[in-house]
Amino acid sequence: MKNLDGDILIRYETPRDYEYITQINNAAFGQKNEGLLVENLRKTVLFNPRLSLVAEYKSSLIGHILFYPIKIKNDSLEFNSLALAPMSVLPEYQNKGVGGGLIRQGLKTAGELGFKSVIVLGHAQYYPKFGFEPASRWKIKPPFPVEDKYFMAQELVPGALKNTGGVVEYPVEFNEV
Numbered sequence: 149m150k151n152l153d154g155d156i157l158i159r160y161e162t163p164r165d166y167e168y169i170t171q172i173n174n175a176a177f178g179q180k181n182e183g184l185l186v187e188n189l190r191k192t193v194l195f196n197p198r199l200s201l202v203a204e205y206k207s208s209l210i211g212h213i214l215f216y217p218i219k220i221k222n223d224s225l226e227f228n229s230l231a232l233a234p235m236s237v238l239p240e241y242q243n244k245g246v247g248g249g250l251i252r253q254g255l256k257t258a259g260e261l262g263f264k265s266v267i268v269l270g271h272a273q274y275y276p277k278f279g280f281e282p283a284s285r286w287k288i289k290p291p292f293p294v295e296d297k298y299f300m301a302q303e304l305v306p307g308a309l310k311n312t313g314g315v316v317e318y319p320v321e322f323n324e325v
């Protein structure tokens with residue numbers, strides 16, 4: 149990692165991390181919505197702790213990323229995918245490659261668990277560095293109005309998003325915070 153004196157460990161969450169994950173989200177976003185979203189999603193059956201990764205530095209948690217199962221639906225078909233959301237790095241550790249490490253490890257784990265694609269809503273300058281492209285390329289749309297460039301997707305298996313055009317359905321927990 150750039151500018152960090154020592155190694156960053158990226159691993160999946162355990163119960164003793166819960167409160168720190170909430171704190172990292174609160175600090176990174178400057179509000180409580182995302183931390184609460186993670187807490188609420190954790191109570192659902194589709195939540196997989198192996199897709200809730202933390203970055204540990206000198207025995208402290210400094211970053212977190214969650215991937216949560218979603219569906220892309222059209223009039224006749226539905227496809228399984230994963231949403232990357234939320235992700236957070238403590239402000240004092242940002243721009244040191246921690247977020248990139250979390251994304252790369254998360255994408256690798258998602259592929260190993262059999263997921264074939266990932267969707268993300270977020271910074272248009274950031275996520276393309278990790279292989280994301282506007283989801284409009286595959287005619288995949290968000291369930292809310294947002295500029296094309298912010299709503300992105302990537303295939304973990306080549307061709308996985310071919311003919312999956314439709315609207316992404318997020319779990320209700322995303323609307324509640």
Ligand SMILES: CC(C)(COP(=O)(O)OP(=O)(O)OC[C@H]1O[C@@H](n2cnc3c(N)ncnc32)[C@H](O)[C@@H]1OP(=O)(O)O)[C@@H](O)C(=O)NCCC(=O)NCCS
Pocket residue numbers: 176177235236237238241242243244245246247248249269270271272273274
């Ligand atoms: C976005 C975030 C997770 C990135 O983590 P990070 O560890 O700082 O990212 P990295 O060090 O891997 O990458 C840094 C790069 O991302 C860019 N970046 C960081 N925040 C950005 C933003 N808001 N918009 C665009 N680019 C951003 C930096 O300019 C830097 O670019 P460079 O590599 O060309 O120098 C972190 O900045 C954060 O927690 N931000 C607040 C919460 C947030 O916005 N979460 C994502 C919601 S989509």
